[in-house]
Amino acid sequence: MRSLFIFSFLFTLSISHVESQYQALLIDKSLTDNANAVVRLDEMKINVLATDKMVYTVNQVITVLNEKGNRHSLTRVGYDKEKKIKSLDVYVYNQTGKEIEHIKKKDFQDVNAADGISLYNDSRLLYHEYTPTSYPYTIAESYTIETSDTGFFPPWYFLSNYMVSVEKSYFEVLYATPELKPDVKEFNLDGISVDKIVEEGKIIYKAENINAIKSESYSPSFRDIVPRLSLRMKKFNLKGEEARVNNWNEMGVWINNALLKDRAILSEATVAKAKNLVKGITDDLEKARVIYKYVQDNTRYISVQVGIGGWEPISAIDVDNVKYGDCKGLSNYMHALLNAVGVTSYYTVIQAGNQKIDFDSEFSALQGNHAILAIPYNDQYYWVDCTSQIIPFGFAGEFTDDRLALVVKPEGGEIIKTVSYLNGQNHQKTVATYNLKDDGSISGEVSIKTKGTQYNQHFRIEEQSKDDVIEHYKDYWDNINNLNIEEYQFSNDKDSIVFTERIKVSATNYTSKTNNRILFKINAFNNNDYVPNRYRSRKQAVEVQRGFLDEDEFEVQLPEGYLVESIPSPVSIENEFGHYKITMDHDSENGLINYRRSWLLKSGLYPKEKYGAYRDFFKKVASGDNAQIVLLKNNQ
Structure with missing residues (x-):
């Protein structure tokens, strides 16, 4: 027991x-x-x-x-x-x-x-x-x-x-x-x-x-x-392929010899077609543009992830036959077509996504989730994504910009940084004319022109339905109540990579009216009220991955019979993060106010101790953007 x-x-x-x-x-x-x-x-x-x-x-x-x-x-x-x-x-x-x-x-x-x-x-x-x-x-x-x-x-x-x-x-x-x-x-x-x-x-x-x-x-x-x-x-x-890789050069050799070997062969008929497409064109970059347009018009993106297919592209001849492929297959297909017309290009492996992630230049391990092409031309590279039917030639956007990637050349691999869109290159110009009325409503026309990564954030709207476009602008201008989108049209210059939106708008109750006074925010169409979170004890550094420049020009027609009683003073702020400037000119004779705004935010990595100043910069921008003008009715 x-x-x-x-x-x-x-x-x-x-x-x-x-x-x-x-x-x-x-x-x-x-x-x-x-x-x-x-x-x-x-x-x-x-x-x-x-x-x-x-x-x-x-x-x-x-x-x-x-x-x-x-x-x-x-x-x-x-x-x-x-x-x-x-x-x-x-x-x-x-x-x-x-x-x-x-x-x-x-x-x-x-x-x-x-x-x-x-x-x-x-x-x-x-x-x-x-x-x-x-x-x-x-x-x-x-x-x-x-x-x-x-x-x-x-x-x-x-x-x-x-x-x-x-x-x-x-x-x-x-x-x-x-x-x-x-x-x-x-x-x-x-x-x-x-x-x-x-x-x-x-x-x-x-x-x-x-x-x-x-x-x-x-x-x-x-x-x-x-x-x-x-x-x-x-x-x-x-996936059954043996490799011995000590550095990125050898990684490129292995990819070229093991994964790309004999994958860029095309039929004689397709080679002849490619040559006919560029007939009379002598400039290699123009040839590449024509071939890229052909690939966009004649193929579609479908992923293939079977066995070694996760790393090895479908053969160019198979893509040519079935008219689809994944990023690897389509990049290899365009590489084959460019070969056929005498244009040099290199298969490139990259870590794609809005978050910039570099290949580690000192540690040659298998990595990357995407394949693109690098086309050398006049001592620079043009980076071409072959998976989209709408992305302009040579535009990396936010998906593959400003990061180290593996460029696979016949002699071996090389780590090269893709194109960077820096600060003012990510440009948005907003020009608007609008009328204020005594009943608090507004009506006017707005033009938005974007370049760089700001182009990337805007140009896809032209592919959307009318209902989605209207919903987009109501969300984009959520500072305007009762917004009505009366007309819109888009212009997409894919050669210059500039997207232009023209919108005719109206809204009721935009202004606030008290007795014989009208109060309104003059910045109706690019108004920022975002202020980053506050932290009592910031732990991490501050990183701005992409800078931008917004420039705005608004002409406001005041309602008849009103005078300007109060108008914000000019603002001019310059610091290590960028600048913020506002000027307003009042033409009392014609009842107009001309508003100019410029906001530059610089990319950069700053110590955590700078976060308070960075947040304060945003607070000043929000304060400036939301400053009000007071109009007084002239009873004389």
Whole structure:
């Protein structure tokens, strides 16, 4: 009986210990501050067995504190022909650490990991979303992956997201032979305490008690501020293709010889057609424009993500036959057509998106999510995206501008920065004439001309329906109540890359009327009232990725019988962030006010101590834009 009692006591103690380690009340308060979830354990163990065999195991335990933290309880594990899920389990615990649910692999939904635009995609996804009944709760997931792809290592972030803290982080890589040892590059580890162990056949990083961070307006991108690791193997396997890459030059050689080889062949008939298209044209850039227009008019974008197709383009002859392709296939197709007419171009791999992300010039790991063309001409490059039927030739916009990309040349790869649109090049000119009436209504005409990245933000409106256009302007001019869009027309100069909008508008009750006075904001059509968030203790630097210049000219016809009683003084502000200037001329004889405004915001990276001054600059702009003019009725 005594032995049975001891066994029963020890068994109960063991279960209590397992449960107690997941009690939410045990979490240190410093980890719950500014946190929606706490990662109790974040563990990854990678075992590199060969250039074409890697196994990694993930164990992650997350305590979700509130409803906002629920998104961190979603378990998603991808797989494909080369990537197999060997095991998958999820356990859910309540706030006292008691197990309340066990989710097995068979309970997961198995879906195609389609992106909505892929014609072919063999990637699949197992996912499960737990629906909580109370908070806090803890979810523990573990899975093991076996893959023949060693070109990519799972990314390792010591902090996975904003408003998430980490109790224990453990990252381990084992490798079977010295040749299989991966290179590791560290980022932003200064802010945390990390134990690092490097021994023969083993690399380990351990960290504990990493506090959550808040998202802050105008901070650098998350990947640029959090502690993380990047890994690569110099000899690797990708979808059955072997590679040995020590630097970007060799990466370019491998892409050119392994992925692009024999992909740019066209039929004799298509070569003849291409040559006929540029017949009589001697300038290479003009030839490229003609070929680009042909590609836009005769192909469409559809993604292909099957096997090596995620990296290797469809052959040019196949694109020519079926008239569609993904970014790789269409870029390679245009490259082939340019070859046919004697124009040099280079296949280019880039990390595309509105957030500028550079290729790491010192770390030649497989990366990038998009392919474009680089066309050398007169000692510069023209960057051409072949996936859109509407983007002008050579316009990078905000999708591929101002970032380091891998240009693949026959002699090897080269890291080159794409075109930058700097400050005043991102220009918007708004010219308006409008009439104020005694009943508070306004009517007038507005012209908006945009260039650079501001062109990118405007020109797609010409593709929209009438209802969507009207809704757009009501949102764009949300400072004007009861806005009516009477007419509009657009002009898209794709050669100069200038977009012009002409809009005829009217609105009731724009002004405020008190007795014999009318109050109104003269800046009706480019009014800014945005002020960045205030932070008592700013943590991150201030980054303005893209600057701009707005220039406005408004002529306002005052209602008959009214005089200007009060008009704002001129404004002139110049500082390291840019400038803001306003002038107003009152022509009392003709009842007119001429308004001039110029706002330049410069791109740049500023220390966190500058945020207060930066925010104050926006406050002054908002104050100036919303200043009112007071009119007094002349009773004489």
